[in-house]
Amino acid sequence: MNRQSPKSIVTDFQRAWNAHDADALAELFVKDADFVNVTGLWWTTKERIRKAHEFGFAHIFGSSTMNVGRTEIRMLGADHAVVHARVTVTGQHTPDGQLAEDRRTVFSFVVTRLHDEQGDYWRAVSAQNTDVVPGGPDTHVNSPDGQTAVRYRD
Numbered sequence: 006m007n008r009q010s011p012k013s014i015v016t017d018f019q020r021a022w023n024a025h026d027a028d029a030l031a032e033l034f035v036k037d038a039d040f041v042n043v044t045g046l047w048w049t050t051k052e053r054i055r056k057a058h059e060f061g062f063a064h065i066f067g068s069s070t071m072n073v074g075r076t077e078i079r080m081l082g083a084d085h086a087v088v089h090a091r092v093t094v095t096g097q098h099t100p101d102g103q104l105a106e107d108r109r110t111v112f113s114f115v116v117t118r119l120h121d122e123q124g125d126y127w128r129a130v131s132a133q134n135t136d137v138v139p140g141g142p143d144t145h146v147n148s149p150d151g152q153t154a155v156r157y158r159d
Contacts, residue, residue: 009124009125009126010078010127011078011080011086011088011114011116011118011127012076012078012088013126013127014033014088014114014116014127014128014129015073015076015088015090015112015114016073017029017033018030018033018071018112018114019071019072019073019092021033022066022069022071022094023070023071025062025066025067025069026062027055027056027058027059027061027062028055030054030055030058031051031052031054031055031058032051033128033129034051034054034128034129034130034132035051035117035128035129035130036050036051037049037050037051038050038051038054038128038129038130038131038132039130039131039132040053040054040057040131040132040133041132041133041134042057042134043108043110043134043135043136065097065098066094066096066097066098067098068096068098069094069095069096069097070094070095070096071092071093071094072092072093072094072095073090073091073092074090074091074092074093075090075091076088076089076090076091077089077090083118084117084118085115085116085117085118086115086116086127087113087114087115087116088112088113088114088116089111089112089113089114090111090112090114091109091110091111091137092109092110092111092112092134093107093108093109093110094107094108094110095107095108108136109136109137109139110134110135110136110137111134111135111137112132112133112134112135113132113133113134113135114129114131114132115129115130115131115132116128116129116130117130138154140154141156143155143156143157143158144157
């Protein structure tokens, strides 16, 4: 693990996810962090992030595997960065226990550099996970019947 790279957040998140370890996952965040999941649920504080993932591993993602693809880092000065990563999760289960299709998302992390006796390391201040909608719609339109993916371009 390269603690000196902002990318360590993504690789360590993947490692914690694949171990289904909510405690290790939460340790990647500062105490007052924010996390917005793919459905817009917004968890504030490291402990709420831990509890949400603990539930997810127990009921939804207990046999899942996360694979990280393209990862980009944009430095915001010397001690802060935005990290984006394409992610595929396999092994999610539906509420009735059936295996769901693979889920593709883009993870966005805002990270800050911290320091301890072993040197510099990075922690997430904020994270957002965004579903990549199959078929590549331009956006969604809400109606009384629900949400529909739409294209505005040919």
